[in-house]
Amino acid sequence: MKKPGGKHGLVTMRDVAKACGFSPATVSIVLNNAPLARYIASTTRQRIEETAKRLGYRPNVMARFLRSKRSQSIGVVLFDVTDPFCTPILRGIENGLYPVGYLPIFADAHNQRDRFERYLEMLLERHVDGLIVVANWLLVDIHVLADLNKREIPAATIGWELPGTHLSSVMVDNEAGGRLALEHLYQLGHRRIAVIRGPKRLIDSAPRWRGIQKFAQSVKLKLDPGLELQLPDVFDPNSSFEHGFRLTEELLGDKKKFTALLAFDDITALGAIRALAKAGIRVPEDCSVIGFDDVAIAALSAPALTTVRQPLETMGNVAVNIVLEAIKAGHENRDWSVVSQKLHPELVMRESTRPI
Amino acid sequence: MKKPGGKHGLVTMRDVAKACGFSPATVSIVLNNAPLARYIASTTRQRIEETAKRLGYRPNVMARFLRSKRSQSIGVVLFDVTDPFCTPILRGIENGLYPVGYLPIFADAHNQRDRFERYLEMLLERHVDGLIVVANWLLVDIHVLADLNKREIPAATIGWELPGTHLSSVMVDNEAGGRLALEHLYQLGHRRIAVIRGPKRLIDSAPRWRGIQKFAQSVKLKLDPGLELQLPDVFDPNSSFEHGFRLTEELLGDKKKFTALLAFDDITALGAIRALAKAGIRVPEDCSVIGFDDVAIAALSAPALTTVRQPLETMGNVAVNIVLEAIKAGHENRDWSVVSQKLHPELVMRESTRPI
DNA sequence: TTGTATGCGTTATCAA
DNA sequence: TTGATAACGCATACAA
Numbered sequence: 001m002k003k004p005g006g007k008h009g010l011v012t013m014r015d016v017a018k019a020c021g022f023s024p025a026t027v028s029i030v031l032n033n034a035p036l037a038r039y040i041a042s043t044t045r046q047r048i049e050e051t052a053k054r055l056g057y058r059p060n061v062m063a064r065f066l067r068s069k070r071s072q073s074i075g076v077v078l079f080d081v082t083d084p085f086c087t088p089i090l091r092g093i094e095n096g097l098y099p100v101g102y103l104p105i106f107a108d109a110h111n112q113r114d115r116f117e118r119y120l121e122m123l124l125e126r127h128v129d130g131l132i133v134v135a136n137w138l139l140v141d142i143h144v145l146a147d148l149n150k151r152e153i154p155a156a157t158i159g160w161e162l163p164g165t166h167l168s169s170v171m172v173d174n175e176a177g178g179r180l181a182l183e184h185l186y187q188l189g190h191r192r193i194a195v196i197r198g199p200k201r202l203i204d205s206a207p208r209w210r211g212i213q214k215f216a217q218s219v220k221l222k223l224d225p226g227l228e229l230q231l232p233d234v235f236d237p238n239s240s241f242e243h244g245f246r247l248t249e250e251l252l253g254d255k256k257k258f259t260a261l262l263a264f265d266d267i268t269a270l271g272a273i274r275a276l277a278k279a280g281i282r283v284p285e286d287c288s289v290i291g292f293d294d295v296a297i298a299a300l301s302a303p304a305l306t307t308v309r310q311p312l313e314t315m316g317n318v319a320v321n322i323v324l325e326a327i328k329a330g331h332e333n334r335d336w337s338v339v340s341q342k343l344h345p346e347l348v349m350r351e352s353t354r355p356i
Numbered sequence: 357m358k359k360p361g362g363k364h365g366l367v368t369m370r371d372v373a374k375a376c377g378f379s380p381a382t383v384s385i386v387l388n389n390a391p392l393a394r395y396i397a398s399t400t401r402q403r404i405e406e407t408a409k410r411l412g413y414r415p416n417v418m419a420r421f422l423r424s425k426r427s428q429s430i431g432v433v434l435f436d437v438t439d440p441f442c443t444p445i446l447r448g449i450e451n452g453l454y455p456v457g458y459l460p461i462f463a464d465a466h467n468q469r470d471r472f473e474r475y476l477e478m479l480l481e482r483h484v485d486g487l488i489v490v491a492n493w494l495l496v497d498i499h500v501l502a503d504l505n506k507r508e509i510p511a512a513t514i515g516w517e518l519p520g521t522h523l524s525s526v527m528v529d530n531e532a533g534g535r536l537a538l539e540h541l542y543q544l545g546h547r548r549i550a551v552i553r554g555p556k557r558l559i560d561s562a563p564r565w566r567g568i569q570k571f572a573q574s575v576k577l578k579l580d581p582g583l584e585l586q587l588p589d590v591f592d593p594n595s596s597f598e599h600g601f602r603l604t605e606e607l608l609g610d611k612k613k614f615t616a617l618l619a620f621d622d623i624t625a626l627g628a629i630r631a632l633a634k635a636g637i638r639v640p641e642d643c644s645v646i647g648f649d650d651v652a653i654a655a656l657s658a659p660a661l662t663t664v665r666q667p668l669e670t671m672g673n674v675a676v677n678i679v680l681e682a683i684k685a686g687h688e689n690r691d692w693s694v695v696s697q698k699l700h701p702e703l704v705m706r707e708s709t710r711p712i
Numbered sequence: 713t714t715g716t717a718t719g720c721g722t723t724a725t726c727a728a
Numbered sequence: 729t730t731g732a733t734a735a736c737g738c739a740t741a742c743a744a
Binding site: 366368369370380381384385388390392415416418419420421422423424 | 736737738739740
């Protein structure tokens with residue numbers, strides 16, 4: 001008995017058709033459960049399904065795309081996999097895609113704009129059905145977005161947004177997060193609070209700071225500008241540890257007194273804690289420190305970091321749902337609209353803060 | 357002037373051909389720099405290239421695959437993205453693929469065997485040109501490997517191997533690593549050393565322990581079996597922190613004296629440090645702790661962790677090169693052979709160890 | 713030096 | 729209820 005399949009061991013639909021004596025068309029209808037499958041005799045259906053299984057037939061996604069224009073894959077562009085911020089998001093995306101049989105095509109921009117753009121092109125060449133972008137300011141470019149709009153590819157951004165485009169977005173409510181952080185320290189009795197603000201060009205920085213200020217005003221707390229530090233516009237997860245460390249050292253050099261420190265993110269907070277430890281200041285006994293993000297490290301560091309949690313995995317999931325919904329709408333020739341979701345942050349109390 | 361491209365804004369090769377008055381064949385030859393391109397008039401070539409650019413032509417990778425059998429993508433299956441062990445590997449893979457225009461299709465097994473297998477099938481349906489698997493014992497299955505062999509897809513595993521198959525592998529030299537760790541503690545003057553051994557079913561555990569034992573013998577150091585702990589066969593990055601914590605607590609409860617602790621991996625070490633801190637034992641003043649892997653957290657924790665570094669990113673890169681080489685060989689109808697690479701670990705001294 | 717024709721594996725339309 | 733046939737976008741053998 002001659003074996004089907006070419007030198008690559010591939011079994012095509014025609015092989016199945018030949019083996020069971022039906023036409024490729026019928027086989028296609030049955031195996032895809034197409035609408036017409038309703039009219040196929042159940043004996044036929046069984047014979048076909050059995051044969052397909054026996055021969056180990058696997059549909060060829062590529063060939064299928066040529067007809068149906070569905071690649072069953074979506075592009076995922078991260079600004080930096082190495083950043084612990086991205087990992088849970090990636091997990092959330094993958095987890096949302098898995099049940100519907102979509103596969104993510106993975107691209108990592110290394111925080112480089114040209115790499116980001118090149119990857120976008122590559123993903124378009126692969127005709128991804130949708131796109132999810134975890135980006136930051138570095139990567140913005142009107143040029144590329146025009147392409148996206150022209151091709152009408154459903155796309156969502158995470159942790160970043162570009163109003164006025166066809167891009168949906170999923171973000172944490174930064175203002176609420178900033179408020180949550182300061183509120184926590186305030187309730188613990190802290191009044192002299194150092195704040196490490198985020199990089200100016202990062203979209204999160206302003207609203208987070210606004211939340212802090214608004215809360216301060218609401219309880220008539222006066223934030224000392226001398227305790228206000230500023231992260232530079234450099235991106236790289238390692239650098240923010242360094243910067244947290246250095247800024248805190250400088251602050252300590254100024255002999256300014258403070259009982260708590262509110263850091264822009266967890267890594268910065270860890271850097272700050274290191275600087276405090278080096279100066280003999282214990283956390284949380286002598287100084288409370290709060291971070292932002294609730295990155296994996298936060299729970300493992302010593303002391304475990306109190307922080308404002310971004311629901312990163314959920315954000316990945318939500319982005320997937322937005323994109324899948326748009327893809328479905330496209331197939332059904334329905335309209336779909338851009339959505340902008342803001343998710344709620346959550347205070348996670350651990351060991352790095354305590355009452356004064 | 358009528359615009360080319362269908363409702364999706366796609367520009368095909370035919371569009372380009374029509375626009376510049378040449379045949380699709382010529383266009384194909386030029387744009388792919390095929391061998392025949394040597395005979396194409398340079399004016400023609402320029403016209404074609406210019407037109408392609410002007411129309412914004414992008415080759416359709418899917419359609420191209422149908423002819424050339426090259427999908428320009430390779431499947432990457434991770435046992436758990438959430439494990440900090442995987443991140444640098446993923447980066448290494450992506451980085452190795454980028455320059456040659458390959459894209460990784462991403463799959464995360466969540467430490468579940470059925471998910472692992474399902475993903476393998478999905479990747480085969482997508483006709484990936486190659487496969488890289490970052491796995492552990494949980495995911496072994498002869499069944500699936502048979503499929504891989506039959507399809508002759510170049511594949512490499514990282515951090516794990518399965519001799520007697522067509523799978524290449526890239527691993528760290530665990531025995532050397534175990535030796536390095538103990539040697540470091542020994543040279544610092546430690547003699548009463550607790551060891552947290554790896555899960556029995558994990559492939560790394562035995563050789564790493566062997567390296568430890570061999571070094572001990574070579575310097576006539578007697579390891580106290582009472583100071584020997586055993587990680588259970590459970591996989592999940594969080595759990596190893598927990599286990600490191602608990603095992604260390606139990607050890608402390610036994611009132612056994614030790615001046616140093618050698619942990620199976622970094623996360624376990626972090627858990628151990630937490631337990632020590634809780635008991636009022638300072639690291640490294642009262643007890644030195646060494647980890648394994650040099651995961652990102654190691655450098656950021658306080659105290660920064662001394663550890664044995666696995667060149668994770670390099671391992672990803674090496675795996676890519678192995679697979680790409682095999683793919684190339686396949687295209688050129690050359691034979692390629694399975695390779696098993698062992699990379700050297702490296703001691704990274706930070707703050708968690710010190711002389712006795 | 714360039715054009716024509718064919719087929720990759722699938723699905724969709726139409727005919728039987 | 730099922731089967732021919734064409735077409736998706738591209739690359740190649742062959743013809744011109």
